[in-house]
Amino acid sequence: MKKNLLLNTVLCFVSLLLSCKNDVPQKLSFEAMNTFMTIQSYGINAEKANAEAKNAILHLENKISVNEKESDIYRINNASVFPQKIDEDTSFLIDFSIRIAESSNGALNPALYPVTKAWGFTTGKYEVPSQSQIDDLLKLTDYKKIHLENNSIILCEGMEIDLGAIGKGYAGDKAIAVLKKNGITSALLDLGGNIQLIGSKPDGRDWIVGLKNPFGGEIVAAVKVSDCAVITSGGYERYFQTEDGKSYIHIFDSKTGYPVDNNVASCTIITKKGVYGDALSTTLFVLGKEGAVQFWKKNPDFDFIMILDDNSILYTENLSPKISLLQSFKSVEIIK
Ligand code: AMP
Numbered sequence: 418m419k420k421n422l423l424l425n426t427v428l429c430f431v432s433l434l435l436s437c438k439n440d441v442p443q444k445l446s447f448e449a450m451n452t453f454m455t456i457q458s459y460g461i462n463a464e465k466a467n468a469e470a471k472n473a474i475l476h477l478e479n480k481i482s483v484n485e486k487e488s489d490i491y492r493i494n495n496a497s498v499f500p501q502k503i504d505e506d507t508s509f510l511i512d513f514s515i516r517i518a519e520s521s522n523g524a525l526n527p528a529l530y531p532v533t534k535a536w537g538f539t540t541g542k543y544e545v546p547s548q549s550q551i552d553d554l555l556k557l558t559d560y561k562k563i564h565l566e567n568n569s570i571i572l573c574e575g576m577e578i579d580l581g582a583i584g585k586g587y588a589g590d591k592a593i594a595v596l597k598k599n600g601i602t603s604a605l606l607d608l609g610g611n612i613q614l615i616g617s618k619p620d621g622r623d624w625i626v627g628l629k630n631p632f633g634g635e636i637v638a639a640v641k642v643s644d645c646a647v648i649t650s651g652g653y654e655r656y657f658q659t660e661d662g663k664s665y666i667h668i669f670d671s672k673t674g675y676p677v678d679n680n681v682a683s684c685t686i687i688t689k690k691g692v693y694g695d696a697l698s699t700t701l702f703v704l705g706k707e708g709a710v711q712f713w714k715k716n717p718d719f720d721f722i723m724i725l726d727d728n729s730i731l732y733t734e735n736l737s738p739k740i741s742l743l744q745s746f747k748s749v750e751i752i753k
């Protein structure tokens with residue numbers, strides 16, 4: 418009798434401990450991919466899972482960074498002999514971005530790096546290149562000339578690849594796979610403003626993800642979602658200004674070789690996979706309002722929210738029951 422009572426007490430104590438551990442998030446913050454990241458997971462295995470997820474992100478960064486001398490991308494961008502063998506992840510990402518380039522008529526272009534590098538993004542040595550320099554560099558950016566087969570790549574002379582538009586989203590997918598392998602069923606990953614979610618909150622309710630005001634200040638909208646990626650591209654994230662006060666953002670029109678200047682302030686994508694969301698956030702930003710709507714009508718397997726420079730907002734109709742607007746906008750358009 419006494420033994421049973423003791424056993425029950427111990428069991429109660431253990432299950433209380435476990436349920437506490439399930440409700441209290443384990444947070445891990447670190448710098449990677451030129452940004453600040455936080456992984457917040459729930460469950461008894463969360464601490465170990467977070468550490469492994471962080472390693473997965475760092476491991477991927479070491480393969481695809483344009484600056485890291487040991488990375489696949491640095492190696493192929495600086496190689497004089499081809500073909501070059503590349504890792505499976507690098508190969509997947511190059512192939513994936515070529516497919517999005519094809520479906521967006523080159524709005525997303527993984528071969529744009531000679532141009533973005535000349536503007537100083539990735540090196541920090543910002544400058545406005547001359548028109549003749551841009552014209553010459555644009556000749557090196559034809560993604561159709563990338564030859565990729567069996568994890569082996571051939572680039573023409575002078576071509577360089579940058580996976581900056583999709584790398585963070587894929588890093589999130591990699592981290593999520595590791596967390597899930599460790600039994601995590603509820604987590605929120607904030608990878609420099611890209612939000613990726615496993616399941617719902619531990620209490621079963623949806624997560625509430627805020628959308629930043631692209632003009633600075635408060636959160637301007639929120640979406641209630643679960644088990645998805647909420648990924649934003651914004652001109653406000655990285656830009657430089659010249660002495661005459663003109664701003665140049667880090668997202669480029671691959672046809673002109675100039676930073677995009679099309680009235681888009683931010684574009685948020687909601688998808689199942691981070692890599693798709695990240696690719697589309699950049700693609701739709703480049704396409705602008707009309708192009709984005711057309712693209713979505715042809716490929717309606719995601720949702721998007723776009724804020725324009727005149728403070729108007731548009732979003733796809735599936736988001737109507739999930740979105741709350743937290744300020745007044747010049748106009749609100751629902752895309753059907
Ligand atoms: P994101 O913040 O996801 O929109 O990605 C922006 C990054 O993608 C930039 O910092 C560049 O490295 C790269 N990038 C800029 N414009 C393009 C483009 N049109 N196609 C592909 N990559 C781009």
Ligand code: MG
Pocket residue numbers: 581582583650694695696697698699700
């Ligand atoms: Mg992107």
